[in-house]
C-alpha cells in the first residue's frame with residue numbers, strides 16, 4: 001500500500017495543511033522574490049519548521065514541504081553552488097521530517113489521527129519561471145524538455161526520503177505526463193498529481209480534468225489525483241469530473257477564494273464568506289478524501305476541517 005492508501009484504510013479523510021507563504025509573511029518574511037518561499041530556506045529555516053508545527057497542531061495529517069519554488073536553476077541564479085542548491089532542496093524535506101517526528105514523539109499528539117506524512121512539493125515549471133505561466137499552461141516546451149526540468153530535482157527530493165511527492169499546481173497534461181515518466185525512475189516512490197483549474201471542468205491549459213484523470217488512472221505510482229490553487233467555487237464540479245475518469249483518491253486544496261493577479265502579484269476580492277471547514281465538508285461529501293488549503297488559507301481553516309473530520 002502507498003502512504004495515502006494506508007491512511008485512508010483507517011481514516012475516511014486525510015487532512016492536508018494550508019498556505020505556507022501566507023504564514024511566513026504573517027511572521028514578517030518578505031516573499032516578493034522569484035524564489036518565493038524557497039528564499040526562506042536560505043535565510044530562516046527555523047521559521048519553516050514553525051509553520052509546519054502550527055499546521056500539525058491544527059490537525060494536518062500531512063506537511064507539504066517548502067520546495068515548491070526551490071530549484072537548482074533558481075538557487076544557482078542567486079549565486080549558490082550546485083551542491084548548496086542540493087542541500088537547500090533536501091533541507092526542505094529534513095525540516096518537515098524533524099518537526100513531524102518531534103510532534104509524533106509526544107503521545108498527547110497521537111490521539112485519533114494518523115502519523116502525519118511529509119510530502120515533498122514539486123512545483124510546476126511555471127513556478128520556476130515565476131511569470132504566472134502555471135496559471136496559463138502554455139509553456140511551449142516538449143514533454144522531454146519538461147522531463148529534463150523535473151528529473152534532477154525530483155531525484156534530489158526522493159533522496160531526502162519524504163513519504164510521498166506532492167506534484168502540484170500542474171497547469172497542463174503534458175507536464176503531468178512528464179512528471180509521471182520521471183517518477184517511474186523511482187519505483188519505490190509515489191506521488192499525488194494536483195492540477196490548477198480555470199473552471200469547473202478544465203485545468204488551466206483548457207484540457208478537461210476528466211481526461212487528465214483518466215490518463216493518470218493507469219499509473220500505479222499516482223496515489224491521488226486532484227486540484228489545488230484554484231477558486232473554491234469550481235471544486236465541487238471538478239471532484240465530480242475527476243471521478244468520471246478515475247477511482248483513485250481525490251485530493252483538493254483550493255485557494256481561500258480571493259483572486260490572484262499574476263501581473264501585479266497581489267491578491268484582491270473577498271473570500272467566499274463561508275467557513276472553510278463547512279465548504280471542505282461539502283467537498284468530502286462529494287467524494288474528496290484528501291482536503292486542505294492552498295493560497296491564503298490558514299491554520300484556522302485546517303482546524304475547522306479537523307473539527308468535523310476527526311470528531
Ligand SMILES: [Zn+2]
Nearest residue numbers: 229255294295
Ligand atoms: Zn495556491
